[in-house]
Structure formats: structure tokens, C-alpha cells
Amino acid sequence: MWIKTSCHLDFQMQTSTPLVLMLRPRSGFQQWIAKESYTLTPYVPVVEYTDTYGNLCQRLVAPVGEFSIHTSAEVMTADEVDIDRNAYFVEIQNLPEAVLVYLLPSRYCESDNLAYLALDIVSPAQSAYDQVVCIDRWVNSNIKYTPGSSNFPISAEGVKMKGEGVCRDLAHLSIALCRSISIPSRLVVGYLYDLNPMDLHAWFEVYVGGRWYTFDPTQNEIHGRRVAIAYGRDAADVSIFHQFGAGDILTNMDVRVELLSDMLP
């Protein structure tokens, strides 16, 4: 299915402010970026680099005054996510090197403190995939998904105590639980068609059965039509915009996801 995504950000900069942005999705195994635009108003010089997770990052210094960023993309993406109830646990010694980092605790995923809870949650499961299903459904049932309820990340243990959170919070707790039983897990930030209210979204992936699988504890039923923008250990690594200093005010943010009725010419 072809999707058109867009993200518009308006800032009021009180001082010139360095920004690191992650707003350019990459073509990869699961998505093909056919068209793309990335506009800065006013235009300022930008340097793009690739971080250690493979994300394309844009560095710039936003000038004083109004500053806007508009990105859009037309993307081929799958209608449904892949599911494999039999996907097996990959022994640590057989994990690809690049996957090992997703076993470690991180800023918002204190997996080192959650093993007892995780073991309890996954006890009915047969396969590693099913263990993740247990975790995903447990988070879905026990943490109330409340879009807009927080503006900055809290960590997995905080989410568990609070019992409520935004998409990122539910993903963080799920990730921490998966890692605590040695299942590699990472945060994904991106677009999801039909999200309501529309916004940027966060979900998680796990490495079982020799590949990454998608999960989303905010949804009662998982579906595709997703466009990943960035991957990381948690929200500390994946920031759609990361400003340095206190000189910026985000005055407006507008996110859209539309189906494109026809395949691109």
C-alpha cells in the first residue's frame, strides 16, 4: 500500500539553536521511499549523517525568529505486519553482533530491574514470539494508553507505577520487559495510518526467529501501514528533533498520514 506521510514543525527561536533532527525515513527491507521532500524555512545549511543505529540525522543551527520544517514522503509499505507464533528464541551466542546492543538496559528501559515481573508475565508462552505477545498484551491491559498525557519520557519503572502513558511509555515498558528475559528489543518512531488522534507514533520490535518483528501495545489489534523514521534503544536515542539549549519554542506541529489511492506512476 502506498502512503503519504508529512510532518510540519513551526518554531519560534529566541536564540540561534543547534538542532539534530531525525525526519528522513530510510528505504529498507520493509519500506521503500519513492518520493520525499524536506524543506526548511528559512533555508539554512544542513549536514546529514548516519548514526550508529543507521538513522539519517540532520544537523543545523536554527536562526532567531520563526523557523519551520516541512517533510513529506510517499512510501510503499505493507498492509499487515508479519506474525510468526513459532518464532524461536535466538541463543545469545547466535545473535548477530549488531543486535547485541538491544539486550542492554538503557535510559528509559531499566531491564536490569524487571526480570521477575517479565518471567511471571511470560510463563504461559511456548515460543519466544509468544512470550512477546504476552508482554505486549500485558502492557496493553495494564497500562492505560493516554495520548498527550506527558511531554517528556519517563522510564519503564515509572510507567509501571503510573499505570498510564503515551505510546512511547508503553513501548519503553514492553522493551524493558523483553530485554529482561534476553529478547533483543528496540524502539521505533514513525507514522501509523489511521492513528487517532494523528501524531507521530512509537512502537517496538523484537528479534526472534532470526529477524525483527513489529509489536504495538497501544493497539488492540496490530496492523501495518507504518513508516519507520528512526530506531534506537529508547527515546534517548530517537528524538525527532533534539534541541540544545533552551532557546526554542515549538509553536505548532502537524502530522498527516494518507493512503494514496493509486500506485505511483
Place this chain on the structure above:
Amino acid sequence: MWIKTSCHLDFQMQTSTPLVLMLRPRSGFQQWIAKESYTLTPYVPVVEYTDTYGNLCQRLVAPVGEFSIHTSAEVMTADEVDIDRNAYFVEIQNLPEAVLVYLLPSRYCESDNLAYLALDIVSPAQSAYDQVVCIDRWVNSNIKYTPGSSNFPISAEGVKMKGEGVCRDLAHLSIALCRSISIPSRLVVGYLYDLNPMDLHAWFEVYVGGRWYTFDPTQNEIHGRRVAIAYGRDAADVSIFHQFGAGDILTNMDVRVELLSDMLP
């Protein structure tokens, strides 16, 4: 200056054919890709990866029959290339690690055989930058630039003997001469505004004075308005399309570069 580039390729595939493409320019220090499109007709799954030189490469299997690729980009690029007649020779021990590979001989740049010629050519020069100017002008004067005169690369020594070549050939000889006197040098493939006849173009860069500088031995006077698509040691590394097997026929290729009169909105 804003430039719009496009490249259109039509193939007639007699068997299904694996392709590796390098047709997606990256945003970097010297160019910002504001809009971009990349269309395959018919659409087939594509996997994009980054090679060791940082180029974005697209892998796909083209199906039997007609197959077309259309890419375009709107790019902010400089009108003029930077020049610094005083840029100094960087001692080997001080070169950045990533630059060292550009000192080595490569498939079409037998720098190990050209040191005597290079030393002769650069003898009037004061700085390393000026040494490259000597090489660039020597190639410009001694190798006749004949667009369309060859369809596959010949190596630097062959170019010297033949006394004639396409843009890639002049670049290869220049690169080999630079490397033979320990100046790191790399091939660039991309677009050049006002090239006549219009086509994809190749030129070279050298690392002197702590950064890369652009040279183009096909031109009597160097200017900017260039969009780099890919970098490499020579044409063996940088192939706009690299087919495997003999099942493809390129039936049409159309390259365009236009100035965009106004800055993008």
C-alpha cells in the same frame, strides 16, 4: 543555487536480472537534497544499503520485459567550487583514517606505475593544491576529452597511451597521478549543470589542506552547480547501475539538469 536533476533509464530485460543502483544522492556538507523521487516501473521490492564509501545503494531484481527507473532531485548546491592555492600536503601520519584508502592503487588507477610522470608534471608547484592544479591542467591539455568515445572504463595507463577519453577516463588518470605522489584522490560521479552534451558526469576530488577539493580536467574553467551521486576509488566502485548477468539491454537514458529559478518555498 537550487538545481533540479533527473535521470531516466529504460531497460529491456531478457531474463530477470539483479541490479545494484547508485542513483540516490545523499545530503552532505556540500549539497542538500530538499526533494527527491525514485520511481520503478513496474514496481519491484528494493533494499537500500550504505556501502563503505557512504553511498546509498539500491538492490533489486528487475523482471523480464520493459523496466524503467526514474529519479529526480531538487538540490541546493554551490555556484562555485572552493579553491585554495595554499592548501598544504597532509602528512600520511596525519591523514584521517577514512582517507587512507584513497591513497591506494585501484582497478582503473594504477598509481603504483605513474610516479615518475607525476613528479615531472608537478615540479613547478609550490603547494599540494598547486600540484593537483598541475596534474589537472596536464590531463586537460594532453588527453582529448571526447564524450561518448567509450562505453566501458579503461585504466589510467591505457588513457595515457590512447590520449583521449570520456570524463571518467580523464578523472582516472588524474586520480592515479595524484595518488602516485601520496595525495589522496577519489572519483565522483554526479550531475553538472550546463554539461554539453548533457549526461552523467565524472570528476575527482583530492584531500589537501585538511579537506576535499573538487577538480574537473574536462573543463577549461572549473565551476560548481554539481550534484554528487556517489564516491569511490574509481569506476569499479561507482557504477550508477551495475547489472549481473547479460540479460539486460539499456534502451534509453535521459539525464537532465535545470536551474530552479526560485528558492524552494
Place this chain on the structure above:
Amino acid sequence: MWIKTSCHLDFQMQTSTPLVLMLRPRSGFQQWIAKESYTLTPYVPVVEYTDTYGNLCQRLVAPVGEFSIHTSAEVMTADEVDIDRNAYFVEIQNLPEAVLVYLLPSRYCESDNLAYLALDIVSPAQSAYDQVVCIDRWVNSNIKYTPGSSNFPISAEGVKMKGEGVCRDLAHLSIALCRSISIPSRLVVGYLYDLNPMDLHAWFEVYVGGRWYTFDPTQNEIHGRRVAIAYGRDAADVSIFHQFGAGDILTNMDVRVELLSDMLP
């Protein structure tokens, strides 16, 4: 100065246990590994890989029963660490790409919560280097260095509240404070000559004035004779041995650092 380091670990494995080890120091700008040994008893197959921080990591599965690891190295290292009271703050937009990750909060360094404290601590300082001196001395004065006081890491905020910690804890708090004012900072684990009681040690580095500088809040006066084994954002990334599962018991650990009286032959 030539130093000989060694680390000996004895385990009693109750089940076969995957281990990831970081016990092979790399030769680099500040240290040259002239001799090295790495012995496993019993010998089991090992795969070595390089993580995203450049550390050499060894993966193996330790068998049931007694398992020992013995590593030693003869290393050229500086007597004194470099100091530059004038080293300047590097603007975010000018930081090397590989350094940016050391600005982000991480598992044990909640830099996102510590900016007010940091700004207060560094207020007397002129240069970025001096800001780090203020932080380093503040931690030295306010957090009691108590070797052996904890077996697992606590995070920077916890250290601040507890007012006491092991070397790693003092480093974590220092790192979090530095990052909270946009000074890149990383954890180093390694050997320090004359440490008392002798053990593996942890300290931190900051990126100011265009390079990394060494600090050690556990010491009243910083000196060299250090051998870095591994670098990372914090202790979550840098584990001398990381076991998966609960089947291992570390029964003995012996660390030694000696001066080698003569230069190696």
C-alpha cells in the same frame, strides 16, 4: 612508562552460560599494547567482534563447572594525563558525528534531570575544561568514594542522593552533570597503577577543545599510568563480563598492575 596489567577471573558455572567479555585493551592514541595474552581454561571457541564504541568484545559459552579467564598486557602509557585549562566548549554543530552520542542521557546517567545542579556547580568556571574541573571536584568533595560499597550500578541521581559510591558511581554522576550542560562525556573502564585497593577502575573523559580529556573524581590528584579497556555511554555499555542467565558464580577475581622497570626489548 611501561605497565603490566593482568586480570584473572574464576567462575563456577552451574549451567552452560553465554558470556560477552571486554577484556582486550586496544592500541590507540594514548596506549600501545606491546604484549598481550588471553587464556581460557578450559579452552572453548570464542568469537571476537567490535562494538559500536570500538571496543573488542569476546563472545563464548562457558561450560558447566570451573571456568577461568586470565588476561594480561604490557602497555606503553603516559605518566601524566593531558591538561588544558583553556580547552574550549565545542559548539554542537561542530562536534564530530561520533561524539554526539555522548551528549545523550543513558541508563545510569540521567543528564536530562540534572541541568540545574550542573549550572550551579560550574558557575565560577571560565572555559569548558574548567567547568569539568568544577564538576569533577564537586563530585570528589560531595560523594564519598567507598570502594567495594556496591555490587551493581546505581544511576547518577541515586548516587547524588546516597552521597557515596564506587568509582563507577562517581563517574556516572560526573558524566551526567557534564552532559546536562552539553559537554560530551563517556565512561572509561580500565586499569590504574597504584590504585588502592587494587581492582578494575572506572573514570570518565570529556570532549572539549577538540579532543578527549581524562578526569577521575575518585582521586585527589589526577595522574596517568592508566590502561583503558573499554569505552561507553555508561556501565550498561561497558561490562568487563556480561553473563546471560543466572548460572554463573564469580568465585575469585584478581587484578594487578605493575610498572615494568625497563623498556621492552
Place this chain on the structure above:
Amino acid sequence: MWIKTSCHLDFQMQTSTPLVLMLRPRSGFQQWIAKESYTLTPYVPVVEYTDTYGNLCQRLVAPVGEFSIHTSAEVMTADEVDIDRNAYFVEIQNLPEAVLVYLLPSRYCESDNLAYLALDIVSPAQSAYDQVVCIDRWVNSNIKYTPGSSNFPISAEGVKMKGEGVCRDLAHLSIALCRSISIPSRLVVGYLYDLNPMDLHAWFEVYVGGRWYTFDPTQNEIHGRRVAIAYGRDAADVSIFHQFGAGDILTNMDVRVELLSDMLP
């Protein structure tokens, strides 16, 4: 089997000379470096880095006068190389990204010119592995292995014409033939037990059946007891020592490989 390798190099430097060395084997899937020494006389500062092929490279500036390098290693290595007559051809679209570079022509392996010969040589073969056996045996039969017959590399086409060469030359021709039929192939430089006369050695590997396999056209029967020091596309990438300038004279080189009778303690 445990092997002890050593390489001793004596130079007489007429000017101070930058060197890039590849003399530190890495622990990997097929070899474990248990002990190692690397001595420079006189000692000079060294910086070690990892090149794009994963080789550890040492950079230094050798001073005027006598300069010696002595390296040794105790290595666990297999007695026999793995063989799989059924190992299949990996379709281009399924090759790992890091393998693709080994399909390209390179300085001494003009695979773009050798496809007709290769197709003729491999015609009896059933599997990709057997195709490589055909190439390996064809080179073994048609190119006379003459250790010491050349001091600098010639390219695959030159080797074919000359009908004679050193280990590196036979490997280059084999590699070029393999690549010309889309089998990824790379040069290995290292140690081989029982080589006569003893020297550093070169052989090649091919990627078939989803992994790398070892071949050695200089030997009538392949066996193991090899220690790889460095990998690359060809000898242009893999130079045990690469000097810049003309100021060095290698006055002595001594290579040894011994079996260690007992397993290391």
C-alpha cells in the same frame, strides 16, 4: 591446533618514513589469538585503526637509521579447512551487504575481462563450490608456483600471460576468475604451517553456500594450520607493510611458524 607465528622485519631508514602496517591478526570465527607481542625497536608512537575490511592497521613514522619490528602470536587454528562440495551459488540479491564489494574488479584482479575463460574452466562443475575447485585446480595446473619470482604484484591478466608467479599472483588470478562469474572472492594474507620455503603466504576465500571457504592454488592438497593476518580485495588493500616515500630499505625479513606441542595452560 595451537600454532606460534612470528614475523621479524629490519629496516634501514634513510629518511623518517610513514608506515602503515598490518601485522596484528584478529581473533575471529576461525582463529583465536591467545598471546601476542608487537615490538618496535626503537619504540615510536603508534596509532592503531581498523580499516574497512576489519583489519587492524598500525600507523607510525619510522625514524632515520635502523628500525625493527617483531611480532609474534600464539593462535588456536583448525588443522583442516572446511570443505563442502555442495555449497551453492548465492544469488546476488541475497548476498550480505558486506560481501558485495568482493564481486567488483580491483587493481590486480581484472575480473571484468576474464569471464570467457572462467566459464570455460568451470563448465564441468555442478555447484558453485565445485566451480571454485575447477578454478583453483586450473590455476594450480597452469600457473607455475615459483616462490620469490617477483617482488611486486602483477595483475591477474599479467599472471595468466606469464604462466608463473608467487602465491599472491596465483591468488589474484583465481580471485579474478571467481568474480568474473559472480562468486565473491577475497585475498587473505597470513601464515601457513609447513610452507616451504617459509614466508608470509597469500591465498583466497570465496563466499558460497552462505559463508566463506578457503582455497589455496599453490598447494596440491589444501590443509589448515593457517593464521589470517589481513583480508582485502587484492594486494593493493593488503600490505603487510606499506611505506610512503622511498626512504626505507628492508634489510632482513624472518617469518616462522611452529606447532605448539601442548595446549596453552
